[in-house]
Amino acid sequence: MAFMVKSMVGGQLKTLTGGLTEEKAEGGEKTEAAAQGMTQEEFEQYQQQLEEEKQEREANFAQKKAERATVRSHFRDKYRLPKNELDETQIQQAGDDVELPTELAKMIAQDNQEEESKTSVLGQLTSIQNVDMDQLKDKAQATLEDLKKQTENCSLM
Numbered sequence: 001m002a003f004m005v006k007s008m009v010g011g012q013l014k015t016l017t018g019g020l021t022e023e024k025a026e027g028g029e030k031t032e033a034a035a036q037g038m039t040q041e042e043f044e045q046y047q048q049q050l051e052e053e054k055q056e057r058e059a060n061f062a063q064k065k066a067e068r069a070t071v072r073s074h075f076r077d078k079y080r081l082p083k084n085e086l087d088e089t090q091i092q093q094a095g096d097d098v099e100l101p102t103e104l105a106k107m108i109a110q111d112n113q114e115e116e117s118k119t120s121v122l123g124q125l126t127s128i129q130n131v132d133m134d135q136l137k138d139k140a141q142a143t144l145e146d147l148k149k150q151t152e153n154c155s156l157m
Contacts, residue, residue, distance in 0.1 A: 031043075062090075062093060062094055063094055063097075063098070065090050065094075066090050066091050066093065066094030066098040067094075067098055067099075067100075067101065069084075069086075069087035069088075069090040069091050069098075070087075070091055070098050070099070070100055071100060071101075071104060072084065072087050073087050073088070073091070074100060074108070
């Protein structure tokens with residue numbers, strides 16, 4: 001539909017303007033530098049600067065992608081999830097200079113300490129509410145002493 005409208009109206013618009021746009025294009029061949037009001041040397045420096053900035057942005061983007069992949073792979077390891085090949089390749093492309101962000105590393109260290117304390121028997125007992133640890137220790141000591149007395153009185157041993 002748009003093609004039909006363009007072909008019908010386009011020819012009429014050219015005749016109405018008198019073909020001025022075509023004459024300007026044919027009149028003189030200007031380089032891109034001249035069109036932007038620069039010398040050829042300034043234009044080349046400008047293009048080089050744009051290329052360097054583009055490469056820098058791409059490198060930063062690749063670094064960020066690798067950092068995100070590192071975080072994802074860390075959590076996959078922590079929760080024993082299957083590894084992702086895309087993350088592995090992103091980390092390898094960035095090189096060895098990819099690390100976890102410092103704030104995340106601190107949070108992970110704190111989580112690891114909490115998990116270690118919770119995995120111990122005393123850590124499990126402290127997580128239970130309304131438990132008196134001193135009373136529990138006394139009962140354990142009394143039970144041990146009773147067992148020792150019973151083994152001393154045993155005639156088989």
